[in-house]
Amino acid sequence: MSEQQKIVFIGAGNMAEALVKGLCNAGVPSHSIATTDPRAERLEYFKTTYGVGASSDNAEAATGADTIVLAVKPQHISEVLASLRGVAPDALYVSIAAGIPTARIEKELSGRPRVVRVMPNTPALVGAGVSALCAGAHATTADLERAESLLRAVGATVRVTESQMDAVTAVSGSGPAYVFRVMEAMEQAGVELGLSSEVTRELVLQTFLGASKLAVESGRAPQLLREQVTSKGGTTEAALKVLNERDLVGVFSEALSAAARRARELANGA
Ligand SMILES: NC(=O)c1ccc[n+]([C@@H]2O[C@H](COP(=O)([O-])OP(=O)(O)OC[C@H]3O[C@@H](n4cnc5c(N)ncnc54)[C@H](OP(=O)(O)O)[C@@H]3O)[C@@H](O)[C@H]2O)c1
Structure with missing residues (x-):
């Protein structure tokens, strides 16, 4: 990842932690990373452990972001997308929310957002994951490369088509x-x-x-x-x-x- 990029993680859970840790270990400066979460103790943990920004306000944190990582459970994706609508139209959205199609993210964000969907797996927690990536309708090859460089902080990456994501879930997700x-x-x-x-x-x-x-x-x-x-x-x-x-x-x-x-x-x- 380039050092100037501002990366914001929406959802400071297990996968976000794996990625933040991987990025910090890879030399990405902590001041260019921010996290959001409803739980104050989680934000405090990220701040003290990794020195990254932490906020409970998704829209505020996402303003001016180059990359926004959607790292919440699928059942929270709609409220998150609603909180981000119109906030960062030029950002790249990298979604790790299992089973959520890029078309749904694009529709709920509105406009023509660039979305890359990713299926990581839990060995990412020890830097030995494998992630499959696919591009949404408006994401470019450069966007896929940027998402890949982010995911490479926690393991290997492969590219697939979106119709292959269920098979990826069956092979490496589970x-x-x-x-x-x-x-x-x-x-x-x-x-x-x-x-x-x-x-x-x-x-x-x-x-x-x-x-x-x-x-x-x-x-x-x-x-x-x-x-x-x-x-x-x-x-x-x-x-x-x-x-x-x-x-x-x-x-x-x-x-x-x-x-x-x-x-x-x-x-x-x-
Ligand atoms: N773990 C895996 O093996 C794995 C593998 C592949 C894909 N994934 C996908 O990765 C995503 C994250 O998984 P995870 O294991 O990291 O989940 P997690 O530990 O539950 O983390 C999600 C975090 O998002 C927070 N959150 C909920 N609503 C929010 C909102 N409106 N705005 C900001 N943050 C919000 C949650 O807070 P609360 O706890 O208070 O709700 C929680 O801290 C999921 O979609 C999952 O399907 C996970």
Whole structure:
């Protein structure tokens, strides 16, 4: 992010904190960042922890902003957009509100606001998130780049079309929970094999961390990495045979379809 940019976070919650922390760590000066929230103690926390501006007045904080990050829960988006209508017509709006289409944000802000919609995920809290971005009707390529540089403070970014956002929600938005579920299952299985729960947890956590690091850093496809550790007649092959017989791929396909369907329903207010 350029140093002169004024970035305002509407909603000083968990995701806003992850982003503010990431931006400060990346060297963005704290005086160019401001947050808003209805809760005084949250504002005080942001002020003392990160040295950023803090206000309970959305319109006042957003005046003169270059980038306005909409970081409230979807159920609060309409009141937030109403509070911002006409306030900063030239700002770029970056919305992380799950399931809220850019067209709705554009309509409720009125005019021709430049909107970029983002689906981040919770590993952003430790700087290891992945965010998918798409542009609204009036956002430019430069706007997408600006939003990307903001989100890169908390992890990787990819670009998608807005119609792909439900699939993104199913893969990476809800994805960390699937990983945690598999971790739980492996923990339970390890204990059943006679290991202590402490030892099993350490083995499981480091195995996930190490396997992810290996996949990312080697640039090799997971299939190739799996084949490399699966020797004929060996232990890994025995385990994978069970997973395949229980149709692991089919289970994930059904699970992700259910998540994408639910994301569509939620976007339609169900
Ligand atoms: N956490 C995730 O894993 C994740 C992943 C992807 C996307 N998202 C999306 O990111 C958004 C933020 O999530 P979060 O976990 O950071 O939520 P959060 O912790 O609840 O933060 C939202 C903050 O906005 C405040 N707020 C409510 N109404 C407001 C208003 N009118 N003006 C200004 N601030 C207002 C809330 O205050 P009160 O508590 O007083 O209401 C709260 O402090 C959500 O839309 C979520 O769907 C989250």
